[in-house]
Structure formats: C-alpha cells, structure tokens
Amino acid sequence: MSILDPAGPAARDIAALWWVMLTGSVLILALVTVLTALSFRKRAQVPDEARLERTWILGMGLGFSMAVLAALLAYGIATGARLTAPVADAVEVTAEASLEGWTFGYPGDAARGQTADVLHIPAGQDVVVSITTRDVIHSFWVPRLAGKIDAIPGHVNTLTIRADLPGTYQGVSAEYSGPGYLDRRFEVRALDPADWQAFLSGEMP
Amino acid sequence: MTALKRHRRLEAIWASEKGFRGWFSTVSHSDLGRMFLFTSFFYFGVAGILAMLIRAQLATPHSAWASEEVYAQLFTMHGTIMMFLFAIPAIEGMAVYLIPKMLGTRDLAYPRLTAYGFWCYAFGGAMMLSSLALGLAPDGGWFMYPPLSGGIHAPGINTDFWLIGITFVEISAICAAVELCVSILKYRAPGMSLDKMPIFAWYILVTALMILTGFPPLILGSILLELERAFGLPFFQADLGGDSLLWQHLFWLFGHPEVYIIFLPAAGILSTVIPVMARTTLLGYGWIVASIVALAFLSFGLWVHHMFTTGIPHMGVAFFSAASTLVAVPTAVQVFAWIGTMWKGRPDLRLPMLHILGFFFTFVIGGLTGVMVAIVPFDWQVHDTAFITAHLHYVLFGGFVFPILAGVYYWLPLVTGCRRFFKLGESAFVLTFLGFHGTFLAMHVLGLLGQRRRIHTYDADAGWTAINLIASIASFIMAIGLALALIDIIIHLFVAVRGKRSPWGAGTLEWATMSPPPSYNFASLPHITSREPYSDTPTLPSDLARGTGYLGDPQGDRRETLMVDIASGRPEALAVYPSNTTLPIRMAAVTGVFFLSLLLKVYWLTPFAVIAVAAFAVRWAWSLGATRDAGPQLIGRDMQVPLAIETEKPPGWWGSAFLLVANATFFGSLLFGYAFLWSIAPGWPPPEWLTFSILEVAIGIGAALAAPVLIRVANARVNASRPATPASAATLGTIVLLAVCLVSLILRAPSPTEHAYGATLLVLGSYGLFHAVLTGIMLAFVIVRMRRGYVSAARSGEPAIARLWVDYTAGAGTLCLLVAHVPAWLT
Known part of the structure; x- marks a missing residue:
C-alpha cells in the first residue's frame, strides 16, 4: 500500500x-x-x-x-x-463503485463478463480506467500504481494506470463513504500477455 | 473632577449588573470577550477529548474501543467543534476583548449585537453538544459531502444537527465580523489614522472582511442541503439535475478562506507579541499590511485545491495549483519579517516567546507540506490519507494553537492584573510541543504508507501498528501538556499576586489603563500621534485618568465614545451606546426556537418564531434615536462634533453596508450555483422550462427601477425638512409590486422537487421575496418613525439606511427576475 x-x-x-x-x-x-x-x-x-x-x-x-x-x-x-496526457493504444476498462463494492468492465464485453472487486489489466501496458459510481462518492486508488481519482455520481473520470510487472496490487476506496468504509477495497491483477488474452476470451475466471 | 471621582462616575455609567444576572444583561465587550474565550476553550477541551478517543481507538489494530458508528461521530464532531465552536469563536473573543482597548475607545460599535452574537453561539453550540450527548451527532465527516449526507443515504437527524446548528452558530461569526469592521474603521481614538493602527487591528479588519465574504457560501450550501433533505429539492442529486460537486465548491469556497480566517488573527498576535518580546518595533509594517491583504485575495482563489481528485481538467487544476503555491509568498513575507524583527531586537525567552518558537517550527513544517499538497500529482497520492490529517494539524496547531497560547499568556496579566505564580507553563509547553510532533510527524508517514483518513481500524499486517502506537502515546503526552497549561491559567485566575502595569513594556494602548481594565476602558480618550503611543508618553495612563483626553467629563448617564473619519482618524461624531439589557439574549432565544423548529421539523412553529424575531428586531431599532435635535456636543480639547444619530451616516448605516457585503456574497454564491448546475451538472436541460412572462418581468423590473428613485425623493425631502411620508409610502408601494412579481415567479416555476432547475428558481424567487418583505418592513418602520418625530433634516439616518436596503433589494430583485426569465425566453 x-x-x-x-x-x-x-x-x-x-x-x-x-x-x-x-x-x-x-x-x-x-x-x-x-x-x-x-x-x-x-x-x-x-x-x-x-x-x-x-x-x-x-x-x-x-x-x-x-x-x-x-x-x-x-x-x-x-x-x-x-x-x-492522452495515451495511444491504451487498454480501456471501466470501474463502477458502489456501497456494495466495485464492478469492472472490459473491452469486448461479449466474451468477457464483468468482474467484482478484482480489476484485471495487462502488465506493461497503459490502461485507461473510466470511473463512476452508482450511489455516493468513492475514490479509485491503487497506491503502488498511481494517484487517486474520485468516482462522482453523474460524472465519469479517467485515470491512466500501468503496472510494470505482473502481480497483484491492493486498491481501496479513498473517500469516506459511511459504515463499511474500511472494507471497500479491491485488487488489481496485472497479467502477462498470454494470461491477459486468456482472461479476455473468458477462459480465466 | 479628580481621577478617583471620574472613575466612580464612569463606573456607575458603564458597569454591568452585579453577579449572576449581569451575565445575561451585559453588553460590555470586556465581559463578552471573556465569555467568548471561556466558552471556546470549553469546546477546545471537548473536542480534545474526542481526539483522545480517536487516538485510543487507532492505537492498536482491531481495537474494539469504539464501534464504527461511534467512531464516525467522533471524527466528525472533533473537526466540527474545533473549527466552528473553538477556533472561530476564540478569535472573536480575542478581538472583541482587545480591539476597543487597542484602538483607545470604550466599546465596539454595537454592544447589543456583540451580546446577541455570543448568545447565538452559546445556544447553537449547546445544540451541537446535545447531539453528541444523545448519540445522534453528525457522522459524515466535517465537510459533509453529499450524497453521503443527503436524505437517501443519511436519513437520520444527525446531519440536520450539523446543517442547522452550524448555521445558527455562524450568525455569531457574521455579527462579530460586521461589528469588527465598523469598529475598526469608525471607532478609534482621535488622531489614529489607518497607518497608525496597531498591526493587530489590520489583521482583524481583513479577517472580518474575509468572514463576510467567506461564510455566505457555506450558509447557502447548508440551506440548500437542508432543503434537499427536508423537502426533496434535488440540488445535489445527479439524476434530478443536481450535482454533488456543487456542495464541494460551496463548501471549499468557504473552507479555504476559513483556514486563513483562523490563521490571520493568530498571525496578528505574533506580529504584536514578537516585537515586544524582542524589545523593538515590527519590521516592515507596510509590507505586512500588504501581505495580509494579498493573502485575503489569494485565499479566495484556491478552494479547488481541495478538489484536485475530482476530475477537473488538468489545465484548470494547474491554475489553482499555481494560486495555492503563490499564497505561500505573503506567508513567507510575514515569517521572514518576524525573524527579521527578532534580528533587529534582542529577543527574550519568556513564556509567550516559547510558544512563538513552537509556532515557527511547527507552522513552517505545515507550510512546507502545504506546498507539497498544492503540487497536484502529489496530492493525487496523499489526498484523503493520514498525510493530509497530519498536514492540516501542523497548520492549525502551529498556526493557531501555539500563537493563541502565546497571546493568552501575553495578555493574561492585562485581564487579571496579576502575575504568574506557579510556573507550570514552561513544562506544559515542552510536553505539548514534544507530544504534538510525536503524534503528527508519525501520521505523515502513515499517510505515505497508505493509511486512509477516517478508517476506524486497520489490519495488523498493514505495517502501521508501531507508528500508530507511537502517535497515540505522543498524543496523550500532548493532552497532558495542554491540560497543564489550562490548569496553569486557571490557577492564575484564582491565585492572585498583584502584578505591575504593563509587565512586558509594550507600547500599545491596551496597556495604558488599569489592569484589570475598568468597564469604560479609558477615563478619557487619548489623542494619537504615533503607532506606539504608550512608549512615546510613559505618563499616558495617568494623563488619561486625569481626564486630559477626549470625553473626560461624562454627561448624564450616557455611555459615550467617538466616531472618527476612516482614513485620518479625525473625530466626526459622538456615539451614545445603549446600556445593559436582556434584549440580546431573549432575541437569541427566539432565534434558537426558529432553528429548533426546523431541526425537529415542527414547521407550524417556524412562522411564529420568525415573527417573534422580527418583533424583537423592531424593538431593538426603535430604542435608538431621539425626537429632538441635540446640536453640536463638546467632546473636550475644545472640539465640537454632532451626535452620531445626527450625521448622514449613523452607526446603523455602516452596519447595514457591511452586512450587505455578506448578503451580496450569498446572492453571488447562489447565482454561481445556478450557473454551475446549468453548465456542469448531468441531467440538464430540465424536462420543463419556466414560461416567459413579459408582464411579470416588465412590472417587476419597472418597480425595481422606480423604488430607488422614489426613496431618493423621500431622502431629499427629509433633508429639506419637508414631509416625506408620501414619497416613502410610494417606495413601499413599488416594493410591494416587486414582491407580487416574485410571488408570481415562485408560483409559476416548474415543480421544485422534480428537477434542480425548478428548485433553484424557487430559492432565487424566495431570496428576492425575502428581501422585498424585509425592505417593506423597514420602510413601514421609517414611515411610523417619521410620523412620531424621530426623523428630521439632522436626524436623517434612518431613511438613509432604508435607501441602502431599497437599492439592494431593487438590484437583487431585478437580477432574480432576469436570470429566471432570460434563459426561459431564449430556449
């Protein structure tokens, strides 16, 4: 952290x-x-x-x-x-916060369903996360990868993250959101290219 | 008249009632200043205990000390009480107590208003405290972000306590600010031109102006959020055309200037005390005045730095980042001017100086971390972590608590006339200093290691355990230090060892009278020719007691002081104050009933409370004035001036003018909110527009244009000693017409609960209507006063005050109609 x-x-x-x-x-x-x-x-x-x-x-x-x-x-x-700065060839994912947890969406949703509380990204590539919320204000923060940005009702904010190496990185909601705030956390899993392709095609949960 | 006879005569006129009853009827700034300070330090203790509970909870991982719900109330109330019930009132108390003494006069401009402000603070504070006792305290964090604080996610009464209680308390801040502005500009010793004012008065003047322009956005935000919670007007709901970001803008438009509102008076204490401790004069008086004014302006341009993570485009945040770093420049000018002052003189390491050194070390660190978080990318990382908590405590403890303790120890001999007996203060300082840095230096590290603020516990494997334990232990050392300081001060108050007058050898006027100061401050008012009159004339106290100054011969039982020209300090008028009365506390009580009726949602009671407040206000104003002209008054030193009520601009005119500054800021914030929702909020355009009505606009604006003309006709007729009732009544008629148009606007606007557009129109129309009603009452009051003989060519002040309000209402009413109709007409 x-x-x-x-x-x-x-x-x-x-x-x-x-x-x-x-x-x-x-x-x-x-x-x-x-x-x-x-x-x-x-x-x-x-x-x-x-x-x-x-x-x-x-x-x-x-x-x-x-x-x-x-x-x-x-x-x-x-x-x-x-x-x-805008990045070229970035992978685009979405993040929706709520009091129940985070929901992440991926390109080519047809094959790949959404994931809850775990964001998968390819390692070594820029990833643009589009962030919003279903209820109160939350904030998307993975301290080892980048600064935080708020998830605000009715607005979509973007954040570019990039993990150098495959691995798991802890993330938290970093805007006080009432009871349960402590446990509003998520994980970012950075995958190597093969795993990422496997993930996108739905072979990996 | 001998000095002793003069003292007895003045005491008889100025003294508060003896004993317990005197607390409720006093209008003396010395009494009320002390009451403000006592009450605020009581809240400092309460909020300090809450802080200890927070640190106890975080001392170990998975502590079961406080539940999550209780913990949320603890941190919310700690911040809220420290900011609103300790810091601001402590400043008001200091200023209320010291300003008239420093300016060489006998009281503030509006003694009854001082009392009313204090009682609003006392009652509002009690309301907040009761929420804590009932376990229903606010729990959304001290900045209360919606939607978390909105009706859907926080349906309980907790948030209402915050919104309504704080608004009630803020009345006292606005009252004090109006009063301090007018007092500093118009109520000084003769000859004290602006450049001869003690530097503290400059700081308080700028602070008061900042309160007038900084608090209205928060008052507006609180009203809008309460309207949303109580009646479903969706100002902050994204799906109904509102935007939660609007709250953040309004809150920080207040919240950032607030930091400087707290810091500037503390810096004023430093600029006053450091030269005395160093046995010299302040280095760069003019530069310091310039830097205070620069700080005031800059501090309104950097609220967005609390919102760097909300997704505002980078070019926008870069501007605010620049402003936020720029604000460090005038602060640096002051810090280096203070160090230069110490180089210029020979500083002594006495107790106030110890706290000043504590200030230097702590505040410089707070300033440096402040510059760090003004750098946007770094803020993205540490925002909402323990790093920010640590930073803000360095700024507020360093920039406020240490200076105010320096000030308390510096002025205590003046207030009590005693010197310190047990020397607990030094040990207290060392414990406080070490404890503070132990706590908050550690919290910086916690923030860097990823500990969020406001979490109620943490896992043992997070790696934060040892640092949190250190912070908690250190915080208890700090608490012991502060408790010792408090005990030291209390002992001082009760164990009296007579001290000598002016123990520090200061040159300002507050020391040039008895200690403790008498109820009338000065037996006669000095004529000022330099910045440090007491240093220049060491015999000043006895000269003044012998009545060599102005107003040395009290007339009848009048409480007298002088009003002066703003720039030069030339005497302009003789002001006569009202004496002891319980009117302020009773009016504050009915104001409390108004707020309580909103809090408990007994809305049938609300109109009765409003009528009662209005009735008290009319009685308040009615008691002023006279029915015959008194002519020029002798004020001593062979000078004559008119009575204040026989000038073109009586005290009430000045008060109205400054109140209207606050009011205009409120209206400006409302227009900003309207434009913000229109351009930024999702969910626009609204489903239904207001239908344009040429009749409503034409009649309304026509009336608004006619009113200022008619009131001027009335004013001119008053000045020419001709009957002015018909012109005044005609003005009243145009105001009624304007009110009718605004009522029509409110009735025709789209439903206020379906979209923020309709809700905003309702608030705009109501704002205009409120002013029309208020001005209508004033005009009716003036007409009755004319008929009863209170108005003459000499006593023309009341119609002049009415003119101010007519002009404002006409302008605001016109703007309300235009901003409602023009967009409707264009779309």
Missing part, C-alpha cells in the same frame, strides 16, 4: 516528486530554524532598519520564496501534464 514502493510509471514519478520535495523541505526547515536561533545571539550593534527590510522581506520573503516556488510549480505542472 505504500506510495514509496511504486510499481508503475505514474506512482514512480510521484514518488520521485516526493523525495525531491522532502529534501528541499528539510533544507528550508533547517535554514529557518538556524536563522531563528541566530536571532538570540549577542550582538554589538543594532542593524540598520532599511537594510534589514531589504534582506528579510525583499530578499527572503519575496525573492527566495518565489524562486523556490516557481521552480517547484513548474516541475509539478510538468509531471501532472505528463500523467494526464
């Missing part, structure tokens, strides 16, 4: 973003702490007010903060744009 143990490109990008931001934050916190502590030291002369204003307000308050924030914002928007 850890977002720091990514198993797909979207989650990996976000984990990298986290480590960058954590490093920067620790440095800034250390800077502010040291500056605050230094104000307690004994000083011979009282500094000149205009100069203090330039240093602290223009330099630190405006200059420093805007430079850091602008860089971070650019990085964040670029990452976000990459993660929401």
